[in-house]
Amino acid sequence: MKYSKRIILLLPLFFMLIKEASAQRKVDYTKLVDPFIGTGGHGHTYPGAVVPFGMVQLSPDTRLEGWDGSSGYYATDSLVYGFSHTHLSGTGVPDYCDILFMPTTGKPQLNNKDYRSPFQKKNEDASPGYYTTVLDKYQITAELTATTRVGIHRYSFPSTKEANIIIDLQHRDKVLDSWIEVVNDHEVRGFRRSSSWAKDQSVYFYAKFSKPFKTDGIASDDQLKEGEKKLQGKNIKMYMQFDNPGEVIAKVGISSVSAEGALKNLDAEVPDFDFKKVMRAAKDTWQKELAKIQVEGGAPVAMPVPQSSNMNYGGGFGGYGRPQPRTKTVDYARQKQTIFYTALYHCMLAPNIYNDVDGQYRGMDQQIHKAEGYNYYTVFSLWDTYRAEHPLLLLIDKKRSLDFIKSFMAMNEQGGLLPIWPLASNETYCMIGNHSIPVIVDAYAKGLRGFDAEKAFKMMKDAVNRNQFGLDSYRKNGLVLAEDENESVSKTLEYAYDDWCIAQMAKMLKKDQDYAEYIQRAQYWKNVYNKQTGYVQTRANGGWLSPFKPSDIDNNFTEGNAWQFSFFMPQDVNGLISMLGGKENLENKLDALFAASSVMTGRSLPDITGTIGQYVHGNEPSHHIAYLYNFTDDPYKTQYYLNKIMNMLYKAAPDGLAGNEDCGQMSAWYVMNALGFYNIAPGQNNFQIGIPIFDKATINLENGKKFTISSSGNATNSYYLQGMQLNKKPYNKLFLSYENIENGGDWDVFIGRLPNKLYMEDLEKPVSAITDNLIVVNPYLTASTKTFTKPITVTANSVQDSVQIYYTLDGSTPNLQSKVYTSPISISNTTTIKIIAAKNSMLSKVVTGTFTKIKEDVKADVPHKTALTSQTVN
Template sequence: MKKTILSILLVSSLHGFAQENVLQYVKPITGTQRMGHTYPGATVPFGMVQLSPETDTIPYDMNGKYNPDVYKYCAGYQYEDKTIVGFSHTHFSGTGHSDLGDFLIMPTVGKLQLNPGTADNPESGYRSRFSHANEVAEPNYYKVKLDDDNIIAELTTSNRVGFHQYTFPQTDQAHIILDMMSGIYNHENKNVWTFIRVENDTLITGFRQTNGWARTRIEYFAMVFSKPFVQYGQQNYSKDVYRGFWRKFDQTKNFPEMAGRQLRAYFDFKTSAGEKIKIKFALSPVSTAGAVKNLSEIPGWDFDKVKQDGQALWAKELNKIHIESGSREEKENFYTAMYHAFINPTTYMDIDGSYRGLDMNIHQADGFTNYTTFSLWDTYRALHPLFNVIQPKRNADMIQSMLKHYEQSVQHMLPVWSHYANENWCMIGYHSVSVIADAIMKGNAPFDAEKALEACVTTARHRTYDGLEYYIDKGYVPEDRNGSSVSKTLEYAYDDWCIAQVAKKLGKQDIYDEFMKRSANYRNVYDSQTGFMRPRLDNGTFKTSFDPLQTHDQGFIEGNAWNYSLYVPHNPDDMIAMMGGKKQFTQHLDSLFTMELPDKYFAETEDITRDGIIGNYVHGNEPSHHVAYLYNWTGYPWKTQERVRMILKKMYHPGPDGLGGNDDCGQMSAWYIFTTLGFYPVCPGSDQYSLGSPAIDKATLQLENGKTFVVDVKNQGDKNVYVQKVMLNGAPLNRLYITHDEIMKGGVITFVMGSKPKK
């Protein structure tokens, strides 16, 4: 087989070591089964287009009955499904709620059908059966055979353009369907309006405005075919469509303007056997003119070149960490985790830097890339700290995007969970503060830190936001006034500590004093009688009916008292003392991992099943992600080492069901990367990374400052999980953490491993 230019590049020398083709280890199919909620389709790193197949997106059946399995389809694709509905251009990766799924395209042959049909009767519509045996998923490339129509579908992308290539049989009845109705978590009222304009016999433009998770989201497109279509038409299902034109035209066929809330269009072709029809589909948050300009990212029709260019981008990003391991599975786990970590946040601006802001006006990104898709309740914990190590320039741009969100917000608040010029207010806390503080405290702040602190403080003083009025006045959120009160109190306290650290660094003593005092509010929801964090009421008493194993109606979200009682990342020493000291706290940690959670409690978790759960430790939900490292504060670091290696084995493997819970825009994957390297940011906003047990033989981090940081592991193996000795640049490291500055200066950290704990 001839070597491609890409493969030659991948084995070329860089930074002193020969690069291997790491793309072979990436398995985009990982997490597409059960609750991982990833997608297998094509995208480039942090790309604006995520072009991927949908196996089902419709929460209602043909009779209007709600589909209780809709939660499975947050990414539009489930590995167990046997049919594909089509290929759409926008997706979230690994989320627990959803939106998007814009502009679904489906190629068909034979009699034209403009409804998707059903999974158990695909002949009733345009969907098709498929087999995983005829499916290929690689970074920036997806291929599948649509069995019912004998069509080979191939997908690749640039940043803003999806590139389709469909190989047809010989037919006079080839169709490309453009479904403007379809969407992930769709419902009959989600579409506010859609519009299609046929500019000529190869170029189509239009837009879609939706009211879903994002209340008012608008996305423009420009679609160009590689050959002219012979005719086109539409089916408009809108009940309120304006027919207009005094019915002087037949708008159903060859009429160049199509509009309505429920619209599907089709474009007909004649094809010879093996003929390829190609489509370039550009997105824009600004206008159809912007989408047409974005088409320039792919100037020709060379599908293989676009695929290779995108894969070269992936190779560049993935090779920022080079690992050595005797286990192929370990390499597949690691580089798949890096792949998932580098999907979100996503670019959100045209090639000229223009983008739609939170105020719905058009703005210009001056000197930075504007990003969207901020799942901050998840990603502040490990993903953004990972970016501060390996993607600092991108992370700084992401923060500038957050600060622009703040400027455009009429509430004057930083983003909570935002996407596509919308704030959806999902989850709790104000964790933009954590991301900003982590960057400033680690010296990655090429922006106005004073203004960033002002945005953090203003957000944290916003009394009308989610129980903050009570939190500020009482020092806790009362459960009878505002639900999930304990979780909110704990997370607000942590965010306040982050603000205090930045204030101290910038010499703002009054702000430091205010927020350090607030950061101790976790003490106000600790009940010494039960030994758990517990909801308090407005009158100051603890809620009487209390079950520490239950989530619902107990003051918590995505966790219970067992898990959230361990959430004081900014002051673990005080938390441990408050909960009875090191011995008692260690017993609590041990019980968390070893207890058997009764079946009745699984109905209270979002996972429904035992996915992501070890004992009562819920790795599939983020509030527990730091917990295994807390043994480092109790005098039992060998238990941290034992636990994290156990979690790595149980929660991750390179298969469709290889993620033990939602990947949550890369947070689960970032946890894997840090933990495999042997250190983890227990408290973002500090400069310390807590040591664990590295699970590879060696790792070389290529830092943006030109330096390298090497993790060298001696005697590593599945049985040798216990650290015997740690050295930094040849000198003993007699502490259980390393600092950010030590990493960024470059050097070597050496772990010597053994099969028995060093107590």
């Protein structure tokens, strides 16, 4: 009887849980995705049809050139040239847009200015795996959907005996070679080899049509070649004409390997012409992927409503958070969920599968290889995506993350180098650093196995020990010298972080000697940090390059300036605190960053967008900065600024991204931070705690467990931590371990309107410190000029306390037996001064400065010039 009563009492709870679970299952997350977010402003996304990580990205092309045409589409355009099968999501360099199809009526026109058509936004729609628009010129409704390797077009023509489909292989970038062939009245195949950002890209296609075309024509240089069924050249186009077909479905398989490979892909993935079936399958695939993270609720935060598309909002700590008058009712929860799920959608647009259904792909050596037991991927924007995109995918998609690493290693084997920014079968060398390294190390540190770690470790060392992009200068001098390489400061900092990652891998593999070497190199950031100014600065001719202005954008930084990069040593935040003289000074420095004028001086770069003071959210080196407040005595400012960034710099509109989407990084940052945590230095297994913005979020882990985040107290203007529980027990740390999440559980966060400083004081602060094998920081020289007519004095100094400086004036390398520096050095003739710093018998790297005497009638101080390299930045 007792058990019966107990069961009766539990039944309401049981049915409530069943009802809640059922309701959760019925949520259609695809309806919360808006593919047009990011297609305006400088987001550079595309709205077309694609499945997660698909080889095909079938989307309209509305813009043929220009930075804001990088994806082929821009939100305010009103002309469409057609629908091509490959697109890049949010890059800063245009490429792809291969194999253009365009339906028309009337006499076939082959010049794109003749066949293009106006379209109206009111007739345009998109959702995951589907896109449609109406071509006003022809009154044709075009619909697109896709599988992994196949694009499917459905064209609804008006009544006409001249219904055409144009195939343009000349479209967009420079064509190196192409050919097209009519197989029969239902099938066409072809090839396009082009050069743009990817210098040598090959795409084969095979197309089948649901209805026979009555006639066709192939043209070279826009001149039709009568009777030709196959034609080769650099400007190949064709048309096929149908007789009042009503609806025509075209399915197009692509391949980097061969036309036969494209046909295999086509037949394997789309055996029939059922457009709706493919569309439903694409939606179901997206629903499954998006449901890996389920969010509920999402209260508003009172804030100024963003108005401008460039999102440049300045101002200090006190100017944000006051309620603003509203003139219309807004479903804030729905709006936030749309931003969140569109961001998650963007995270799954790249990298892209590159192998055919049989595993074959074109490698970095332009030869055909076969991926055995995994999928080979391309399009890795690693300078961006190692920060948040890859840590996010490691949480929710380990199988794919393993495939990424196997792809990296295959690229190394076939191209001789771990990837930097691989595109198709090319290494673009775009951006700086060697950031496949942190992706591999972070995965290994978090328990991902299934690849040869020893081989990967050797590849990492080979990558950072080559002589390219200033790496030789970095190894020799303990930093990249400006006279040796452009972007020297940024490269020094990013190389040091990569070296820290290698040190962590060495430690995990029990390679003590390697660990000692690379943990020292991980500290080279100290050699570009000027303690006197409190900024990283350019080193040249043995000293600091002057004049110096931290807001200057110049050739010594990568898409940024000293403000942003002075916080880029995430592997050693505690070392930065020591350099600054304490936590209070770090906090003051962060306050100054966010309160500064947003005006950048020096060069003008369109990438510098989404500013709050000198914080630049539109560019990735700033993405961890708000979390540095967690290392200070006022971590509530982390929560404050995260909310400011999320609410001011993300919105559900075409210009809803603060900068380039960068293949998922801009969106991955939002996803991670909306959940309430972020990995500031992948390779460290701790996630910094921020503030979750949803009432509830559930991460459905691949191991079958769930990590549930509940946020109590979400309301207007509430974004400060008041308390936390992990698995129903009080939690008193400002970080979560990877194991906390991976093991599943419940993280309850309590939020209030005011900072709870007493509560914050009791929380355990994160630690990011290098404590082993500490280096002696390079000393520096100071002189009024590097050329002189009358004797000058040169001083030597160090940012490090308790060091002794030794020097030589004869060109020899100084050591502990050299002359001790005690006072300024007077020189009257051309002299090369070399100095080292010593502490506890340890030596810094050698620092060299040359000071040149010139004749009095020569009125020229030799200007400093940085060496330019061919490395591209986006």
